[in-house]
Structures are given as structure tokens and as C-alpha cells.
Amino acid sequence: MPKSLQAQHHNxxxxxxxxxxxxxxxxxxxxxxxxxxxxxxxxxxxxxxTSIEIFQVNVGYMCNQVCKHCxxxxxxxxxxxxxxxxxxxxxxxxxxxxxxxxDLTGGAPExxxxxxxxxxxxxxxxxxxxxxxxxxxxxxxxPKYHDLPEFFKKNKVRVVSSLPFYQADKTxxxxxxxxxxxxxxxxxxxxxxxxxxAGSGLNLDLVYNPSGAFLPGDQAGLEREFKKExxxxxDIDFNSLFTITNIPISRFLEFLIRTExxxxxxxxxxxxxxxxxxxxxxxRNTISVDYDGHMYDCDFNQMLGLKVDKKAGQHxxxxxxxxxxxRNIIINQHCYGCTAGAxxxxxxxxx
Amino acid sequence: MEKTYYNPADLKKxxxxxxxxxxxxxxxxxxxNDVFKEGALTAREKALIALAVSHTVQxxxxxxxxxxxxxEMGVTEKQMMEAVHVAAAIRGGASLVHGVQMMNKVKKLSx
Ligand code: SF4
Ligand code: SF4
Numbered sequence: 275m276p277k278s279l280q281a282q283h284h285n286x287x288x289x290x291x292x293x294x295x296x297x298x299x300x301x302x303x304x305x306x307x308x309x310x311x312x313x314x315x316x317x318x319x320x321x322x323x324t325s326i327e328i329f330q331v332n333v334g335y336m337c338n339q340v341c342k343h344c345x346x347x348x349x350x351x352x353x354x355x356x357x358x359x360x361x362x363x364x365x366x367x368x369x370x371x372x373x374x375x376x377d378l379t380g381g382a383p384e385x386x387x388x389x390x391x392x393x394x395x396x397x398x399x400x401x402x403x404x405x406x407x408x409x410x411x412x413x414x415x416x417p418k419y420h421d422l423p424e425f426f427k428k429n430k431v432r433v434v435s436s437l438p439f440y441q442a443d444k445t446x447x448x449x450x451x452x453x454x455x456x457x458x459x460x461x462x463x464x465x466x467x468x469x470x471x472a473g474s475g476l477n478l479d480l481v482y483n484p485s486g487a488f489l490p491g492d493q494a495g496l497e498r499e500f501k502k503e504x505x506x507x508x509d510i511d512f513n514s515l516f517t518i519t520n521i522p523i524s525r526f527l528e529f530l531i532r533t534e535x536x537x538x539x540x541x542x543x544x545x546x547x548x549x550x551x552x553x554x555x556x557x558r559n560t561i562s563v564d565y566d567g568h569m570y571d572c573d574f575n576q577m578l579g580l581k582v583d584k585k586a587g588q589h590x591x592x593x594x595x596x597x598x599x600x601r602n603i604i605i606n607q608h609c610y611g612c613t614a615g616a617x618x619x620x621x622x623x624x625x
Numbered sequence: 626m627e628k629t630y631y632n633p634a635d636l637k638k639x640x641x642x643x644x645x646x647x648x649x650x651x652x653x654x655x656x657x658n659d660v661f662k663e664g665a666l667t668a669r670e671k672a673l674i675a676l677a678v679s680h681t682v683q684x685x686x687x688x689x690x691x692x693x694x695x696x697e698m699g700v701t702e703k704q705m706m707e708a709v710h711v712a713a714a715i716r717g718g719a720s721l722v723h724g725v726q727m728m729n730k731v732k733k734l735s736x
Contacts, residue, residue, distance in 0.1 A: 441701060484697065491697035495669060499699055542693075545637070 275450070276340045278349035279525060286528045287347060289579035295527065296607040300537055306544050309609045318552050320602035326595060328560040330377040330573060330620070331356070331364055333389060335565070337381040338415045341436075341449040343483065343526040345577055348381040356565040361392045363567060363590045368399040371595055377560075377620065379407040379573065384419060393429050405432045407481075407620075410460035411453055423467045432477040433469060434516070434620075435461070438485050440503040448485040461510045470511040478511075481622075483518045487535035489546060489615055490517035493623045516622030519543075521574050521611035543610040551617030554624030557603045563590055571603045573620075574611075580604045636686045669698045676705060677712040 279287035286292060300306045313319045334355035337348035368376060376396050383389055383406060396404055406426065413422045426433055435457075439445045442454035461478075465471065470478035480500065484490050497515035504510040520526045522539060530536040557571040561582070567590045570576040581588040586601035617624035643650035661671050672694045679687030695705055 439699070444701075482699075486696065488693050488696050491699060492668065495667070496699050499669075541637075 275350065276342075278340065278347045278351050279528060280347055281349070281351040284528065286524070286531075289577070292523055292527055293578055293580075293606065295531070295536075296522070300540060301607055306540060309605050309607050309613075312544070312547055312610075313552055313605075316549050316552060319605075321552075321555070321557070321605055323599050323601065323603065324558045325599055326371070326373055326559060326561055328375040328377055328556070329364065329368065329373045330379060330560050330562045331361075332379050332381070332562065332564050332573060332576060333361070333383045333386040333392065335381045336385045337409065338385065338412050339382070339409055339450055339453065341525070342529060343448060343485075343520050345521050345524045345526060345574060346381060347524045347577070352381065354565045355386050356388070356567075358388045358391065360565070360567045360590070361388055361395075364563060365392075365395050365399055367590060367593050368396060368401045374402040375405060376401050376403070377405040377407070382409050382412045384408065384412050384422060390425060393425075393431060397429055403432060404429065405434055408433055408435050408460075409449075410435045410437070410457040413460040413463060414456050420463075423463045423469065426464075427467045427469070427476060430476075432479070433464060434479045434481060436481045436483070437461075437500075438483055440500050440507075444485045458508050458510065461504075461512070462508070465509075465511055470513055472511075477513050479514045479516060480512050481516050481518055483520055487520075487530055487533065487539045489542060490519055490618070493517040493616065514622070516620075517616075517618070518620075518622065519611045519614055519618035521608050521618075523574055523608050524577055540607065540610065543614045546614035547610060548613055548615060548617060548625055551613040551615075551625040554617055554619065555609070555612045556619035556621070556624075557612075560620075561598060567591065569593075569598075574608055575604055578606070578608070580606070631685050633685075633689065636689055639686070669695075669700065672698055673700060673704065673708045677708040680709050680712040681716055 301308050310319055313321065332346075335346055335348045335352035336350065336355060337344075337346075337352070338350060340349040367373070378389075378393070380386070386392075393404060393406070408422075413419050436449070437445065437457055438448045445454035445457065446452065464478055467476070468474035469476045482490060482496055482500065490496070493515065496517055500515050501512070504512070522530055522536070522543075527536070530539050557575070560572060562570040562573045562576050564570065564576050568588055569582045569590060570580060571582055582598065583601040583604065586597040587594050612618050612624075615623075640654070643654075661668065661675075666674075672691055675687065676691040676695050679691050692705070
């Protein structure tokens with residue numbers, strides 16, 4: 275199994291190195307406008323939040339997969355994991371605020387030993403929706419995970435799962451040998467308990483991201499295609515397909531640079547910049563929390579080590595809704611990934 | 626002097642053709658954009674046709690653009706290559722069917 279950039283001691287495992295690449299080169303020499311230059315004339319700089327509705331908690335970078343495009347640089351060799359104490363602090367925030375959605379991500383969030391406890395406790399806080407971003411294969415990785423579909427059902431969790439393609443080759447090239455077959459197996463297990471079935475109230479959404487240095491196509495068209503193919507060949511049902519643009523950070527940035535696609539990819543993101551998508555970027559209604567309890571504008575800023583504006587308080591122990599809702603969002607050139615074409619967020623397109 | 630006739634960066638300058646003749650360029654681009662809209666054929670089918678045709682007219686810019694375009698639409702590599710074979714079959718067939726003309730002439734000229 276391949277290793278994370280961190281375990282390889284790769285220079286791109288370093289957040290500062292990534293930020294340097296994103297700030298220098300084609301952006302410093304004026305070939306391409308910086309994101310700030312692009313949103314300033316739209317009166318969107320500084321970028322401001324609307325209201326905080328989604329609390330996205332990254333419960334650890336450990337994962338059973340090592341996908342090539344992973345923006346988290348997750349893998350079995352990553353040991354960073356959220357403690358129950360930090361989870362407790364998150365629960366207190368959910369209880370105190372009107373935040374309606376808890377969005378659990380990783381790595382494979384299910385690998386955190388306190389994951390189930392966290393979900394059950396979160397349900398008691400009265401939060402309206404709990405999302406788990408599951409990579410699917412974890413359900414089959416070990417017998418102790420086989421009952422996850424029932425656990426999700428019991429806790430009315432909304433399952434959002436990555437499936438880069440409805441055929442094995444592209445999926446396996448991006449996510450690892452055999453991932454497609456296991457993902458299909460896991461989807462069948464989720465369908466079997468009612469997920470993705472009409473009228474069950476159990477939502478199963480799939481996430482598509484391009485398997486390479488190109489942008490995602492039309493979300494509705496791809497959803498139609500995925501639904502048709504998955505039904506026809508595997509009898510699988512799901513609710514919605516979210517198309518997500520690959521953000522040029524971490525392992526995807528490493529891929530872009532190694533294959534000499536970086537400049538062209540950034541150019542295509544900038545060319546596809548859509549002013550209408552700026553309004554819907556997810557950092558405007560989300561707070562992202564890392565395993566240590568630090569807060570970020572989004573999961574991507576988390577991976578670049580760009581904590582929320584200091585004045586807003588940078589740790590959940592200092593959580594202050596008003597300050598956070600008035601903060602300036604930290605941006606950089608990777609933000610072009612969220613504003614290209616129809617835009618991109620954890621919920622798919624935004625414009 | 627440019628080292629090559631074709632420069633990948635020129636694809637992005639396609640719109641610049643309007644600099645020398647804006648009105649006709651506008652008509653062309655409006656037409657072009659309408660052609661590729663979802664219609665009786667899906668946008669995906671149209672992109673695949675465009676990919677095949679760009680191989681027939683051997684335009685490197687179009688091959689670049691519609692390779693990326695079809696990939697974005699989730700067209701599989703096998704489907705893309707089949708489209709190229711369709712182009713090749715028509716090209717090859719078009720040459721071969723003219724063989725009949727050659728044969729007709731041969732027959733006419735021969736004793
Ligand atoms: S993309 Fe998801 S499943 Fe793949 S390595 Fe990263 S966290 Fe794990
Ligand atoms: S990368 Fe993060 S901060 Fe930038 S626009 Fe996207 S969500 Fe907002």
C-alpha cells in the first residue's frame with residue numbers, strides 16, 4: 275500500500291511548502307490573478323461568513339485507504355486522532371448553538387475509537403442532521419465495522435460516500451486496487467438496510483470527483499449517468515450525486531506537480547472562475563475543526579494549517595459564535611477550486 | 626519565428642479571432658454555443674461526436690479541448706477510443722469507396 279506524503283517525508287507534506295507553491299510562481303509573476311485580486315472587484319474581499327450552520331469535525335487523519343487525490347494526506351500511517359475530551363467540547367457547542375448540521379469527516383471517521391460514542395451523544399444534543407463522510411470500504415475492512423450500516427440507520431445518520439466512477443478502472447486507479455468492488459459491496463449493504471431507498475428517510479449520497487487534472491462536468495448529467503449505470507449493473511440505489519472539484523493541495527497538488535499539470539490546472543480553474551459561485555462557497559456557513567480542536571474556515575484551510583482569523587478565537591475552547599460570524603475568511607489560490615464552473619463544496623455544486 | 630505552427634497555449638486565444646472581425650466572430654460563437662447545448666442529442670453525445678470529428682479534421686486544439694471535455698462528462702476511455710475508431714472507419718471507408726471510382730476509370734480505360 276502506498277504511504278502518505280508525511281510517511282514518505284515528502285516536501286509537500288509540509289503545509290508551508292504547499293502555501294509557497296500556491297502563492298509564488300504563476301501567481302506572483304502576474305501570469306494569473308490571485309484569488310484576492312479576482313474577488314476584490316466583486317466586493318467580496320474580505321470574504322465574509324453568512325451564518326454558521328455546519329460544524330464539520332475532522333475526527334482524525336487515519337484511513338484504511340491512501341487515495342491519490344486525498345487532500346487530507348490520510349492513510350493507515352497517520353495517527354492524529356480526536357480524543358473524547360475534544361469531542362465533548364464539540365458536543366457542548368452543538369448544545370449551546372443553533373448549528374443544524376454536524377458533518378463528520380476524516381480520514382475514515384469510523385476508525386476513531388470514540389466515533390460511535392460521538393454520534394450517539396451528538397444525537398442527544400438536538401442537532402438536526404448528522405452527516406458521516408464514509409469511504410465505504412471501511413465497512414468491509416474489519417468484522418467490527420460490518421454493522422456500521424445498522425448503526426448509521428439507528429442513529430439516522432446521513433451517509434455521504436465517495437465513488438469517483440461507476441466502473442472499476444478509474445475508481446481503482448484513484449483510490450486503490452479493489453476499492454471499487456468493495457465499495458459496491460458496501461453500497462449493497464447500505465441499500466439492504468434501507469439507505470438510498472425511496473421513502474426510507476435514510477439518505478445515501480455519492481461524491482464524484484474527477485480522476486485526474488480536469489474539472490467535473492455537469493452534476494445533473496453525471497448523476498443521471500451514475501444512477502443508470504449503478505442500477506443496471508449492480509442494482510444499487512442512492513439519493514444524490516455531488517460533484518466536487520479536486521483542490522490543488524496535499525496529494526492532489528503532488529500529483530499535479532509530478533505530472534507537470536499544475537500550471538495548466540490552475541489556469542483552467544482561473545478561466546472557469548464563476549463570480550456566482552463565490553456567494554455559495556462552503557466556508558461562508560461552515561466551521562471546520564481539527565482533531566486537536568482548532569478551527570478553520572474549511573477542511574482545505576485545515577490541511578494548509580490556515581486557522582481562522584486570530585481575532586475570532588482559534589480553538590473550540592474559545593468558541594464565540596458572534597466573533598466567528600464576523601470574521602474574515604482566510605483565502606488563497608486553492609479557493610479557485612471552490613469557484614470554478616458551477617462551484618464546488620461538500621454538498622456539490624453551489625451555483 | 627515561432628518554433629511550431631501549433632502552440633497549445635493558442636487554444637485559449639480562440640476568442641481573440643474576434644479582434645479582426647468581431648461581428649462574424651460573434652455569429653460564429655453564438656452558433657457554436659447553441660450547437661453544443663443539450664438538444665435532441667445530449668451534451669455528452671455531442672461532445673463525443675466533436676471528439677470524433679476533431680480527429681477527422683486533425684485539429685490538435687479540438688482534440689485537446691474535447692478530450693478534456695469528454696473526460697469532464699465522465700465519458701470512459703473505451704468510449705472515447707471507440708469514437709476515434711468511428712472517425713477512422715469513416716476516413717478509411719471514404720478513401721476506399723473512392724476506389725470504386727478508380728475501378729470505374731480503370732474499366733473504362735482498359736480494353
Ligand atoms: S480521500 Fe478519503 S478515503 Fe481516500 S485516503 Fe483520503 S480520507 Fe481516506
Ligand atoms: S478553499 Fe475554503 S476558504 Fe477557500 S473558498 Fe473554498 S471553502 Fe472557502
